[in-house]
Amino acid sequence: MKLIYFGVRGRVETARLMLELTKTPYEFEAVPLESWLEMKPKMLERTPLGQLPVLEDGAFTLCQSAAINRYLARKLGLAGATIEEEAWIDEIAETAGDLIFHAAMLNWNPQFAEVRAKNREEMQTRLRNLDNFFERTAANAEFWIAPGKYTLADVLMAFALETLLPLHPGLVESFPKLYHFMKAFFSADGVREYVRSDRRSKTWTIPNAFFAGKPEETHQWTAD
Numbered sequence: 277m278k279l280i281y282f283g284v285r286g287r288v289e290t291a292r293l294m295l296e297l298t299k300t301p302y303e304f305e306a307v308p309l310e311s312w313l314e315m316k317p318k319m320l321e322r323t324p325l326g327q328l329p330v331l332e333d334g335a336f337t338l339c340q341s342a343a344i345n346r347y348l349a350r351k352l353g354l355a356g357a358t359i360e361e362e363a364w365i366d367e368i369a370e371t372a373g374d375l376i377f378h379a380a381m382l383n384w385n386p387q388f389a390e391v392r393a394k395n396r397e398e399m400q401t402r403l404r405n406l407d408n409f410f411e412r413t414a415a416n417a418e419f420w421i422a423p424g425k426y427t428l429a430d431v432l433m434a435f436a437l438e439t440l441l442p443l444h445p446g447l448v449e450s451f452p453k454l455y456h457f458m459k460a461f462f463s464a465d466g467v468r469e470y471v472r473s474d475r476r477s478k479t480w481t482i483p484n485a486f487f488a489g490k491p492e493e494t495h496q497w498t499a500d
């Protein structure tokens with residue numbers, strides 16, 4: 277299996293986390309930004325809009341990060357066991373997607389410094405609601421859908437919460453249940469080694485962004 281993306285976490289990281297969690301061998305091709313314009317016409321043959329990420333699984337090619345995530349979840353045993361579980365995973369996936377969307381909008385906002393504090397307040401409200409939702413619905417402290425069984429929901433939500441750590445220092449930590457859930461995922465067998473390795477991209481996005489394009493603006497896990 278092969279994933280192609282830029283050398284950042286961005287829209288490919290949850291697919292990588294699933295492959296690492298399940299210890300599935302894969303190749304990651306990091307396209308240098310400077311090669312992209314030359315490469316893009318060729319990518320149009322493989323993806324509708326000539327964008328990344330792209331997954332190649334033998335002769336099967338797939339684009340759109342959410343489609344890649346769902347395909348991998350089904351293939352790697354991280355999907356729901358019933359249609360209710362699937363719907364619930366979708367619900368959490370959309371919620372995680374909202375967090376990522378608001379983080380990305382802030383990261384790319386030229387007024388980043390001016391609007392960061394307001395975004396933190398809004399994010400605090402979102403996390404308060406999420407914390408209550410987690411309390412009401414999670415299987416246990418470390419697994420959202422099924423106790424002892426990771427699903428796409430855990431992967432997407434843990435990554436979304438991790439994304440907020442450098443953006444709003446101390447905010448996720450102020451919700452101990454969510455913080456514990458996120459940390460437990462990043463300590464899971466397979467994930468733990470990967471996120472502490474050089475194989476993981478050091479930045480959340482590309483250097484052109486106003487935030488998250490530098491390693492110090494992106495969360496790094498250290499040995500503990």
Ligand SMILES: N[C@@H](CCC(=O)N[C@@H](CS)C(=O)NCC(=O)O)C(=O)O
Nearest residue numbers: 286287326327328329339340341342
């Ligand atoms: N909905 C698509 C969006 C893909 C997308 O916007 N990819 C960006 C990188 S994050 C890209 O390829 N940009 C280069 C370009 O559009 O030329 C997905 O989730 O995969």
